[in-house]
Amino acid sequence: MNKPRRVLQRSMMLPVATRYLMPLLLLFSVFLLLRGHNEVGGGFIGGLVAASALMLYAIAESPAALRALLPVAPRPLVGAGLLLALLSGLVAVASGKPFMTGLWIKTPLPVLGKLGTPLLFDVGVYFLVIGIVLWILLTLAED
């Protein structure tokens, strides 16, 4: 009797494609994040795109490889994101305005455009969403 062949043959295509796709997707997620205030995009959708790029890596390689790749674990990322969002609202309080009032710098910067506390809030959301999605998916993947 023939031995059955190994079913789980690792395909070369996905890891190779991921090597090119992941940086592009991550860049795209930052683009979405920065574009978000007045146009389609924002911290939430940017975070989802970034998290799916990272999960693509986890599928192509392994969940453990992704954990090794991440500079920060998902859970602290959630906490840091929340704190950042909270901080963005408190900036206004420190200058005597109601909580979460949007404060902007006067002159726009090149590339980034106008900077303000709403962007800081969006960055907080961005990290929060990456953290939550990776936390859930990695837990499921490693179970």
Next chain:
Amino acid sequence: MTIVLPILLPMGMGALSLLLWKRPLAQRVLAVVSCAALVGVNAWLLMDVQQVGVRVVQIGNWLAPFGISLVVDVLSALLLLTVAVIALVVTLYGQVGIDEGRVRSGYYPLLHFLLMGVNGALSTGDLFNLYVWFEVLLMASFVLIALGGGRENIEGAVKYVVLNLLASTLFLSGVGLLYNLAGTLNMADLARQLPTLQALNQVTLVAILFLIAFGIKAAAFPLFFWLPASYHTPPVTVTALFSGLLTKVGVYALLRTFTLLFVQDVAFTHTVLLVMAGATMVSGVLGAAAQTDFRRLLSFHIISQIGYPLMGLGLFTQASLAAAIYFLVHVMLAKTALFLVAGMVERLQGTFDLKKLGGLYTRRLDVAVLFLLPALSLAGLPPLSGFFAKLGLVKAGLAQGQGVLVFVSLAVSLMTLYSMTKVWNEAFWKESPAQLMPTRSLSPWLWLPTAALVLLSLWIGLLPGPLFALANQAAELLLHPELYVRAVLGGVP
């Protein structure tokens, strides 16, 4: 700024607890410090609001009715303070009452987010925002029940979440219909616009949707069965916290919407409330009579006690509303204390089954006294806090000519007394059964917070004056929505 703090403080502490995930001890200390700070902030807020009446913050400086307003009046501030006190007591109790495993799977972040949700719901002035806060506290409490992962926990959690999601859906439908009618969801703006609409039937329909939705959340008749099905599964510390906070937020939402928004057809809506109140009292207390498990019995009494503030709301006079608010504070304190005592009894003898318990009166007189005081208060015996609350409701009921409901409420009090006597006889008075486990020792972490809570409950009974004055002020504000509207909308025409 102060009125945002009750939301921001738990949020920040929740985020910090996430960062301290692997350090349970730091999380425990942080939780105690945070809850103590919350008590301080909310007490300060109450003193402030007592002077001004209503405090408003327009979040992000977006003016009402376009942005989200946070509004804290005397009712909100009083409940915020009560919530913070209960949270502090339960957190201290939880130093021993919550096991290491639960802390390691995220008990403390969830606790903070639960408090954030409760505080948000108590202080928002926007209906959609209220929906969001309800979801926050629902998610946090759902995971708190499920934490620990036993079959029983998951079963309780699923029952809890399904019914509450149904309530949220109904609430959201009501919010949608209301937005369609009035074009705004700011409560103050709605209060101004609803009387001018030529759509009484539609508004009443929305009122009934809200009544059902908040009725489920408050565990009122007829949709209360999720509560006894789920409250006995988590550790008693969590049950005590839930009994003090969750259903009471539902009652608060009813108090707010049925004094501010739905007052066009009082003859109909508030009569429905009165019928609901009577049925809730009776079904809760009858359910309790059939129980032989300490915690299940107390869970049914939560339902029964919800009927009393609903009765105060249904009667819709200043005296009845003041009594309802006083009752709400009284029952939050007394009920939490009873659950904490139940936890102590379980520690001592290893079971919640009343048949197997016994002999605690001779062995632990202190625990027996800690049970007896809130239990008699719940039944409404003078000079404890429950007596004054019920006296106020009975007087208001008689003044409105609601003799039948007053009779029902008194009969239910008697049944409550019977039920509490049953617990007393079984757990404390009777001879201890032979196969009983040896009485273990009791940590002061359990004893002291419970004793402090019982003392507080005793204090508002022996000296009811200050709390009654506050409740009266809150009720006066509820009956003068124009003050609320003016505070929120200010100069907006």
